[in-house]
Amino acid sequence: MHDSSERRLRWLVQLTLLGTVLTAVVMLVGAWTRLVDAGLGCPDWPGCYGQLLVPDSELATLRHPDVPLEPFKAWVEMAHRYIASLLGIVVLGVVALGWPLRQCRHYPWRVSLTLLGVILLQGAFGAFTVTLQLWPQVVTLHLLGGLSVLLLFFWLHLRLRRVLAGPKGERQRGNAWWVVAAVLLVLQLALGGWVSSNYAGIACQGFPTCNGQWWPEMDISEGFHLTQTVGPNYLHGQLHADARSAVQFVHRVGALLLGIGLLALWWRYRQWQGVARPLMIVVGLYALQVALGVANVWLWLPLWLALLHTAGAIALAMGFVWAWWHWRHQALSANTTTNYSRYSDVVA
Structure with a gap:
């Protein structure tokens, strides 16, 4: 293995560990958002009353006069979105770092692409959660999507550690x-x-x-x-x-x-x-x-x-x-x- 490839793999091991931890944080913040009834703290998506930051009551009333602004709930919901967006950036970083290694033997490139696809789908579920007003089917799928991202990050981390250490033995079916x-x-x-x-x-x-x-x-x-x-x-x-x-x-x-x-x-x-x-x-x-x-x-x-x-x-x-x-x-x-x-x- 070339030194540059090994350095890249070490970065990927650390980045996937960060992604695993960050996904767990996103899920817990999402649970907190739901438990404090802030799931519809912002009635639109991806912004909040059309803004990237929670606006004041006057602007919120002009944008959505039928949905009064509750600042605490709005900030809780937007905090969840900000952290989830950071997680998406981490996923993009994993794919970008892994691109030069995609044809290397044993490199889990397909797992990386699956992770990218699931995080994009998860973003769509996040939007539908708001626009469909917490429709239970979408909320449940959003939770399962979060778990899928978590386990894909964790599995990718384990795979990369094994690649870095060198393949050993066979795999059990x-x-x-x-x-x-x-x-x-x-x-x-x-x-x-x-x-x-x-x-x-x-x-x-x-x-x-x-x-x-x-x-x-x-x-x-x-x-x-x-x-x-x-x-x-x-x-x-x-x-x-x-x-x-x-x-x-x-x-x-x-x-x-x-x-x-x-x-x-x-x-x-x-x-x-x-x-x-x-x-x-x-x-x-x-x-x-x-x-x-x-x-x-x-x-x-x-x-x-x-x-x-x-x-x-x-x-x-x-x-x-x-x-x-x-x-x-x-x-x-x-x-x-x-x-x-x-x-x-x-x-x-």
């Missing part, structure tokens, strides 16, 4: 154990976004029961009606109580299924060197996330605890990808070592 766990995790994250976008966080009072019942009154068809009307303002939600209870209850069932899936995955690989420990950390993060979810219900969704629950979801997703990375690149040698040890025991 996917199997049903990891696929099932990954699908359960994605579904649960989507359910969490649906709970948030429909303001169903405390629709079920109490835990483990929901509103004092193990099987509460629910309207599942309405709660998961994915063709809701475009047009109404969805701030604070439009679903009735039984529909919100259904959303929250299904989210709890999803958490249970995810827990079973993660425990099964850990049990399957509990004796694999280099894989068991990352999976144990994932199980620990899952347990912490469940505890945060229960605490949010018991304490009526305080702001700081709701933000911790979002941070827990971010940590769980990253932990799972990190464990998967270890399995892909260490499982073959670990399995070989384990099998050899068992063979030695038999011979002895």
